[in-house]
Amino acid sequence: MSAAPLLSLDGVEARYGSIAALKGVDVRVDAGEIVALIGANGAGKSTLMMTIFGEPRASRGRIVFDGRDVTNMQAHEIARLGIAQSPEGRRIFPRMSVWENLRMGAALGDPSAFDQDCERMFAIFPRLKERLHQRGGTLSGGEQQMLAIARALMTRPRLLLLDEPSLGLAPLVVKLIFEVIRDLNRQHGLTVFLVEQNAYHALQLAHRGYVLVNGAVTMSGPGRDLLARPEIRAAYLEGGH
Amino acid sequence: MAATDASGPTRLGKALRDAGFAALVAAALSFPILALRAEADMNNTLVLEQRWSWILVAAAAVGSARFFASLLDDWRARAAAVLGAWALLFGAGLAVFSRLLDRDALVWALGAGVLLLAYAWFQETRARPAPAAPAAAAPKTRDALRLFAIAATAAVIAYPIVLLFWLGPQGSLKWINNYGVQILIYVMLGWGLNIVVGLAGLLDLGYVAFFALGAYAYALLSTTFGLSFWLCLPLAGVLAAFAGVLLGFPVLRLRGDYLALVTLAFGEIINIVLTNWVDVTNGEAGVSSIPRITFFGLPFTAADDGFAATFGLGFSPIHRTIFLFYLVLALALLTCFITVRLRRLPLGRAWEALREDDIACRSLGLNTTNIKLTAFALGAMFGGFAGAFFAVRQGFVNPNSFTFMESATILAIVVLGGMGSQTGVALAAVAMIGGTEILRELDFLKRLFGEDFDPNQYRMLIFGLAMVTMMIWKPRGLVSNRQPSIFLKERRAVSGGLVKEGHG
Numbered sequence: 001m002s003a004a005p006l007l008s009l010d011g012v013e014a015r016y017g018s019i020a021a022l023k024g025v026d027v028r029v030d031a032g033e034i035v036a037l038i039g040a041n042g043a044g045k046s047t048l049m050m051t052i053f054g055e056p057r058a059s060r061g062r063i064v065f066d067g068r069d070v071t072n073m074q075a076h077e078i079a080r081l082g083i084a085q086s087p088e089g090r091r092i093f094p095r096m097s098v099w100e101n102l103r104m105g106a107a108l109g110d111p112s113a114f115d116q117d118c119e120r121m122f123a124i125f126p127r128l129k130e131r132l133h134q135r136g137g138t139l140s141g142g143e144q145q146m147l148a149i150a151r152a153l154m155t156r157p158r159l160l161l162l163d164e165p166s167l168g169l170a171p172l173v174v175k176l177i178f179e180v181i182r183d184l185n186r187q188h189g190l191t192v193f194l195v196e197q198n199a200y201h202a203l204q205l206a207h208r209g210y211v212l213v214n215g216a217v218t219m220s221g222p223g224r225d226l227l228a229r230p231e232i233r234a235a236y237l238e239g240g241h
Numbered sequence: 242m243a244a245t246d247a248s249g250p251t252r253l254g255k256a257l258r259d260a261g262f263a264a265l266v267a268a269a270l271s272f273p274i275l276a277l278r279a280e281a282d283m284n285n286t287l288v289l290e291q292r293w294s295w296i297l298v299a300a301a302a303v304g305s306a307r308f309f310a311s312l313l314d315d316w317r318a319r320a321a322a323v324l325g326a327w328a329l330l331f332g333a334g335l336a337v338f339s340r341l342l343d344r345d346a347l348v349w350a351l352g353a354g355v356l357l358l359a360y361a362w363f364q365e366t367r368a369r370p371a372p373a374a375p376a377a378a379a380p381k382t383r384d385a386l387r388l389f390a391i392a393a394t395a396a397v398i399a400y401p402i403v404l405l406f407w408l409g410p411q412g413s414l415k416w417i418n419n420y421g422v423q424i425l426i427y428v429m430l431g432w433g434l435n436i437v438v439g440l441a442g443l444l445d446l447g448y449v450a451f452f453a454l455g456a457y458a459y460a461l462l463s464t465t466f467g468l469s470f471w472l473c474l475p476l477a478g479v480l481a482a483f484a485g486v487l488l489g490f491p492v493l494r495l496r497g498d499y500l501a502l503v504t505l506a507f508g509e510i511i512n513i514v515l516t517n518w519v520d521v522t523n524g525e526a527g528v529s530s531i532p533r534i535t536f537f538g539l540p541f542t543a544a545d546d547g548f549a550a551t552f553g554l555g556f557s558p559i560h561r562t563i564f565l566f567y568l569v570l571a572l573a574l575l576t577c578f579i580t581v582r583l584r585r586l587p588l589g590r591a592w593e594a595l596r597e598d599d600i601a602c603r604s605l606g607l608n609t610t611n612i613k614l615t616a617f618a619l620g621a622m623f624g625g626f627a628g629a630f631f632a633v634r635q636g637f638v639n640p641n642s643f644t645f646m647e648s649a650t651i652l653a654i655v656v657l658g659g660m661g662s663q664t665g666v667a668l669a670a671v672a673m674i675g676g677t678e679i680l681r682e683l684d685f686l687k688r689l690f691g692e693d694f695d696p697n698q699y700r701m702l703i704f705g706l707a708m709v710t711m712m713i714w715k716p717r718g719l720v721s722n723r724q725p726s727i728f729l730k731e732r733r734a735v736s737g738g739l740v741k742e743g744h745g
Contacts, residue, residue, distance in 0.1 A: 053604060079606030087604055093597035095723055096590075104594045107587055108606045135723075155606060 004067060006031045006159055006191055007052070007083075012061035014044075014051045021047040023215040024061065027193075029159065034185050034192045036206035036223060038199040038236060044215040045195040046088045049163045053078055053085060065159070080108060084157030088164055088195075090148040094137030098128055101136050101147055105154030121150040124180060142173035149180070153190075160184075162194035166201065174198065178205050199236035203227045256311035264304030271299040301330055309361070316714075318364035325357025386720065390664050397425075397570060401563045410559040417559070421566045422634065424674045426627055429573035431654040431666040433623030436580055438652065439661035440589065441616035442596025444501040447488075447508025448651050451481040451621040453515060453643035455628020460528040460638045461521070470534060474629050481625025482618040489617035493610055496599070508648050515640040527639025534633045536564060565634050572630060576623045577663050583619075592616050593661070650674075653704065657711055659718025668719050673704070 007029040014022040021044045029035045039045045051058050053075045063071045070078050079085075084105075093101050102121060106114050122129040125146040131139060136147060145165055152160055162181070166174040178201050184190045196202035203209045206223040211232065219226060226232050275295040282288045309322035332350030400421060404413035430452060437445045458477035462468045468476075492503045515522050522528065533541065539548045541561035548564075549556040583589035591612045594602050602609050632638050654673055658665030680696045680703075711718070 055600075055603075074608075075603035076606050076608045079604055085604040087600060091598045091601040091604075093594050093601065095597055096593060100590060100593075104590060104602075104607075105605055107591060151605065 039212035084152035105151035260308035263307035267303035322361035329354035437620035450511035451624030455625030477629035482622035485621025662720035665720030
């Protein structure tokens with residue numbers, strides 16, 4: 001708590017034209033943490049993710065990554081500072097092979113480290129090795145999500161942003177993906193900031209969580225505490241597991 | 242095809258219904274176009290000539306085609322049946338209207354019709370094996386394609402020599418010039434545009450602007466300052482690349498339709514400037530007496546210091562044509578070589594990634610601005626090279642050579658060939674440009690359709706038909722396999738048909 005956070009958003013506002021999607025959001029992600037942001041459809045979760053990357057740009061407030069103000073930086077400059085993103089809808093390159101997708105992730109890095117990094121990814125996601133020459137678009141949803149995460153990890157990020165990694169995946173695959181995220185955090189100390197609709201899984205996994213409602217943070221706290229709150233249970237877990 | 246047999250009667254009924262409907266639509270659509278013809282008579286007043294039989298023909302042709310398309314499953318059977326039906330219709334038309342009492346044509350038409358229908362019936366009823374898995378066939382396709390590319394390159398290199406020995410200097414001139422040089426210019430333009438459209442996925446409808454800039458660069462630099470072609474060639478490329486960057490900057494934020502509109506406008510702007518900036522470009526009249534190509538300083542003339550005299554050959558205009566042929570071949574191969582190499586480098590992969598998904602590109606730290614600009618600049622540079630070559634070949638340029646039609650033709654070549662595929666683009670250029678040239682040769686059709694029949698006028702109609710047909714049967718172009726640019730032990734490719742288009 002005392003150290004400077006890895007990523008902090010102070011009073012960030014973002015708008016699409018005249019519509020305010022984010023209304024003064026404060027979020028803090030410390031190094032080594034998994035932080036989850038949960039919220040309903042249209043709460044502004046994905047907008048928050050995109051705003052960190054400057055698209056849309058924050059119309060008010062400050063975004064600081066590792067002591068540097070990134071509020072007005074270009075997306076690719078922000079990525080180069082060490083933030084990687086597995087975007088909403090995964091957005092893998094559908095006509096390129098799995099290997100080429102990974103290669104694109106390593107586009108900025110040291111080419112000599114590529115093979116080694118690839119092996120690391122195959123250790124985490126053995127499925128990707130089996131699918132190495134297949135085109136991205138022919139992978140199953142779960143495999144595409146693995147590929148999106150692996151591609152993001154190829155940039156050797158210090159902070160990994162995950163936008164709805166469970167979107168449209170079978171429960172077993174969701175479990176697998178979340179276990180991988182936990183392992184990455186525990187074993188490699190990777191800091192993860194994830195946005196989820198699947199509140200139960202996300203809050204179980206996360207050290208801390210934020211609840212976003214209509215573009216503003218209404219609750220925050222340790223993941224398990226949030227899970228225990230009756231209003232969370234009522235709003236996001238009703239009828240769920 | 243057991244299902245066909247079981248549902249035979251209903252299927253026949255459905256086919257008849259489809260055919261009737263299609264014939265009605267065809268008749269309705271063709272009514273304003275075909276049925277009435279306004280013509281000036283002897284007193285120069287307008288009279289309407291009525292041609293109801295034309296509608297009948299159109300409706301019958303469309304209806305019969307739709308009938309067989311609905312009735313038959315196998316595409317070969319469909320194609321044969323449709324052609325056969327048309328041949329029969331044609332024969333019937335000959336017999337009924339007897340405009341041409343050409344008994345041979347009648348026999349041929351009816352014979353061909355019956356044969357084609359018989360073939361269609363045979364194809365349709367024949368037992369067919371289950372289609373093989375496409376993924377398994379892919380590596381074979383790729384190897385075959387590679388072999389084909391090498392063989393085709395060798396054949397193109399040998400082409401003028403073979404023709405020269407076969408037809409002699411006089412006879413081969415047309416074939417080397419019209420079918421060789423002309424096609425190769427478009428192959429080169431297609432490969433250049435392929436970088437922008439096929440690889441980087443930026444739809445450019447104004448590519449001809451760079452072609453024009455290259456052509457005018459050589460034309461003006463050589464006539465005004467007396468610079469040689471070999472100096473102007475790189476200059477034209479640089480100038481066009483610079484224009485590509487200029488175009489690139491304002492359109493960086495645009496995508497898809499919007500980008501296409503701006504590039505379309507850019508092409509028109511260049512054309513209008515070339516037409517109206519009379520002081521520099523001489524307007525519609527164009528720039529003439531552009532210095533012709535020399536053999537590295539030796540002019541292709543009958544003079545004593547000319548190419549022929551220096552090498553002890555008899556003078557012939559074929560020398561220049563052959564030299565031009567190899568020059569444009571070298572330029573085209575250079576374009577291809579650079580593109581193929583770049584595809585395996587990070588820049589080329591970044592182009593393709595940009596085509597697939599530009600948001601993902603940015604989130605991976607790629608500077609999409611630079612990637613787009615390099616694609617525009619490089620594509621434009623090759624367009625500029627081709628333009629300089631065009632100017633030195635023609636010896637004359639004016640804005641009429643650089644209309645939107647040219648952009649559309651080049652784009653059609655890229656799309657028909659299969660975006661991103663070098664072999665496909667080359668094949669499409671041969672088919673489209675060669676096809677246009679062949680239309681000029683079809684004089685015998687005049688015997689059938691009358692003296693004022695000019696097959697060349699049907700060029701656009703045929704292009705359109707080819708385009709529609711391709712979009713139905715091979716929506717990803719002639720060569721739709723995309724080869725991965727990196728591979729471990731062996732390359733593999735999955736048929737493009739199995740993969741959906743990228744979004745973004």
